[in-house]
Amino acid sequence: MSSLRMTTPRLLVLQALLAEPERERYGLELAGTVGLEPGTIYPILVAFEGAGWLTSHAEEVDIHAEGRPRRRYYRLTPAGVAAAGAAAARAAQRRSARSVSGRLAATRDAQRPARNRRFAW
Amino acid sequence: MVRSRLRSSRLATAATAVLAAALPAGFRDRQRGEWTSDLDELGPGARLSYLLGALRTLPGLRRSVLRHSGAGSGLPAVRLTGAGIGARILLYGLLGPVLSWILMVPVRYYALDVPSRIAGGTADYDPKSLWPLAGTPGWTMPIWVALYLAAWVAVLGVLFLLPWVVMTGSLSVLRRGRARRGLLAAVAVTAAVALVGAMWSLSTGALPFDLAGVNGIRTTGVLGLVAVLCAVRVRDLTRRARTGLAVVGTAAAGMAVWTATPAGQAVLWWFMD
Structure with missing residues (x-):
């Protein structure tokens, strides 16, 4: 199980997957749920699958009866649920720390005498 | 539209x-x-x-x-086998010396009509002072010097060509993000050290120049044959890599055969003199 660098699109995909960990979804559906541009989700899914967080399989349907090509469905693995949960929690913690430090800076700025304040143009 | x-x-x-x-x-x-x-x-x-x-x-x-990709990842294995990596090292490593030799030696020899220059005895026919090493803008000189040196590598024999092929080929495979990066980096560094050692030995006279003589091009021919063999036998090659190996290998083997003929030897001696 390898760790992955977390970018915003990766986090969005993880959050969508974690919302319903048992549900299988195909790439285009997931891209639509997350709001990613269609066609750009596969590097993320491949990275997750490569890290062992996702498992995938081609659906077994009669393509003539369905009238469409086969889809590939993705689902979080049990190890993936844990790793993805931890990654999402770490990201939330970072966001919260940033927001706290931002609030602290704003408070400090407000308490500083007016003559020492920096003006942003 | x-x-x-x-x-x-x-x-x-x-x-x-x-x-x-x-x-x-x-x-x-x-x-x-x-x-x-x-x-x-x-x-x-x-x-x-x-x-x-x-x-x-x-x-x-x-x-x-x-x-x-690979074992345990859930993705299909697309990593190269040792033979696949070796074949690519040979392709990328041999490509530079072979192309440079063709451009800087026979193409220049015939395009600039060197035989007439030699027969006339008036015009300059030194390969170092003919186009493009002369008569081109100064800023393009690094390109021509690199091609000239790579052409020399093709004729200097096993002590130069082999480390060159291994070093440049490994670096090219590394740059393309293939597997076994640590091993490839170690191989490239070792080959670079061997190449520098061979150059130092030649410049100090520790290595006789005869070793890097006219027969040195046979090494290029042998490596060319190995490349053609790889194109035929190695399984995990793309069509492009397989075609490249076959073409570069045939050209390298052809160079060795051609320079054994009187016409080829005249061209080779002109370049090496």
């Missing part, structure tokens, strides 16, 4: 084939299936923007597949 053409699913399917060609062979069919399925669902209007998005993220997808 393009948008309306992409309404035809056949053109969209062809576009996915072009995109998939940039992916590792073991992963192509799977990804093409995903794109085809998505395009089918999206319908004609959204196909162009979908394909542009796929094109934009193609390098990232390729990197992800190469980095994460």
Whole structure:
């Protein structure tokens, strides 16, 4: 199980997957749920699958009866649920720390005498 | 125009084939299936923007597949075998010296009519002072000097050519993000040290120049034959790599055979004198 660098699109995909960990979804559906541009989700899914967080399989349907090509469905693995949960929690913690430090800076700025304040143009 | 053409699913399917060609062979069919399925669902209007998005993220997808594929990852194994890596090292390593030799030696010899220059005895025929090493803008000189030196590597024999091929080939394979990066880096460094050692030995006289004489080009011929053999026998090669190996190998073997003929020897002596 390898760790992955977390970018915003990766986090969005993880959050969508974690919302319903048992549900299988195909790439285009997931891209639509997350709001990613269609066609750009596969590097993320491949990275997750490569890290062992996702498992995938081609659906077994009669393509003539369905009238469409086969889809590939993705689902979080049990190890993936844990790793993805931890990654999402770490990201939330970072966001919260940033927001706290931002609030602290704003408070400090407000308490500083007016003559020492920096003006942003 | 393009948008309306992409309404035809056949053109969209062809576009996915072009995109998939940039992916590792073991992963192509799977990804093409995903794109085809998505395009089918999206319908004609959204196909162009979908394909542009796929094109934009193609390098990232390729990197992800190469980095994460293999045992235990869930992705199909696309990592190269040892033979596949060796064949690619040979291809990328041999390409420079062979192409440079063809351009800087026989092409210049005949294009600049060196035999007439030699017979006339008036015009300059020194390979170091003929076009493009002279008569070209100064800023282009590094290109010509690099080609000239690479052409020399092709005729200097096993002590120079082999480390050169291993070093440049390993670096090229590394740059393409293939597997076994640590091993490849170690091999490239070792080859670089061997090359510097050979150059130092030659410059100090510790290595007799005879070792790097006219017969040195036979090494290029032998490596060319190995390249052709690899093109025929190694399994995990793309069509492009296989064709490249066959072409470069045949050219290298042809160089060795041709320089054994009187006409070839005249050209070789002109270059080495």
